Amino acid sequence: xxxxxxxxxxxxxxxxxxxxxxxxxxxxxxxxxxxxxxxxxxxxxxxxxxxxxxxxxxxxxxxxxxxxxxxxxxxxxxxxxxxxxxxxxxxxxxxxxxxxxxxxxxxxxxxxxxxxx
Amino acid sequence: xxxxxxxxxxxxxxxxxxxxxxxxxxxxxxxxxxxxxxxxxxxxxxxxxxxxxxxxxxxxxxxxxxxxxxxxxxxxxxxxxxxxxxxxxxxxxxxxxxxxxxxxxxxxxxx
Numbered sequence: 001x002x003x004x005x006x007x008x009x010x011x012x013x014x015x016x017x018x019x020x021x022x023x024x025x026x027x028x029x030x031x032x033x034x035x036x037x038x039x040x041x042x043x044x045x046x047x048x049x050x051x052x053x054x055x056x057x058x059x060x061x062x063x064x065x066x067x068x069x070x071x072x073x074x075x076x077x078x079x080x081x082x083x084x085x086x087x088x089x090x091x092x093x094x095x096x097x098x099x100x101x102x103x104x105x106x107x108x109x110x111x112x113x114x115x116x117x
Numbered sequence: 118x119x120x121x122x123x124x125x126x127x128x129x130x131x132x133x134x135x136x137x138x139x140x141x142x143x144x145x146x147x148x149x150x151x152x153x154x155x156x157x158x159x160x161x162x163x164x165x166x167x168x169x170x171x172x173x174x175x176x177x178x179x180x181x182x183x184x185x186x187x188x189x190x191x192x193x194x195x196x197x198x199x200x201x202x203x204x205x206x207x208x209x210x211x212x213x214x215x216x217x218x219x220x221x222x223x224x225x226x227x228x
Contacts, residue, residue: 004160033215042204042218043161056215090160092216105151106216108160 004093004109012115013081021076021112025093031055032074033106034066037088049074050096078114086116120144121205126223135192137222139205142186147209150181151216152190154201154224161204161218164190200226 005024013019025032031050035043045058049068063079072093078085092106122140129135141150149168153161165172165179167188172179178191192199204221208214 035216035218042220043216045215045217048215058215088158092160104210105163105166107163108153110160111158113158 004091004107006089006091006109006112008112009110010113010115012117014117015081015083017081018077018079019081019114021078021089021091021114023074023076023091023093023109025072025074025091026107029093029095029107030072031094031096032068032072033092033094034074034076035090035092036060037090037111038084039087043090046076081116083116086114088113120207120217121219123203123205123219123222125220126225128225128227129192129195130227131197132194135195135199135224135226137190137192137203137205137224138187139190140187141205141207144185144207145209148207149210150179150185150188151206151208152177152179153204153206153216153218154199155204155221156198156201162201164203195224195226197226197228200224 004026007022033048034046037043046060047057048055052068065077068074088111090111092108094106095104149166151166152164155161165177167179181188202221202223204218206216
């Protein structure tokens, strides 16, 4: 069984640039959730993707956007980067059994460390 | 806001049982208690979860009080590799229920 993978591991960008982070879900999982973790804080929910559509969003501006692909992998895109976007970005995959039934445990990848200068 | 309260830090001697408490007095009937841990700068690692019965797996045991307002995560024989931040989270298992992390408990295992 393949776990959750993320790329790249580290990334350095400058203010105003755009960035794309990638996540491959664990085998058998169809849902991806993205979290932002600033230094010294717990992860904060950005959004979740299920069936290639956004399925819930946290308190993040529209310049944070995402995609999910037919193979359930996902991208997080951040436009117009700001210094405060520097953080560890985590994705987690899970299985949503559909029809409002249970969404199982979320399993996290190793994260992408983004530094904005 | 996180729905749980945890002590900010705890120490435990290597080889002893580590007991990490969590208060979740406003937990709803359909919410589970989840525990994750995060070793420095790595992704959170799932440990265990439960609804109302005590649970045990190869990593830990979870004891939930009968009124479900608090729980304790038990690491039976702590090792240095158990040093991490431990997060207690309550979450319903339907729809798009996100994980709401608090500040967790920083557990340090002392040699």
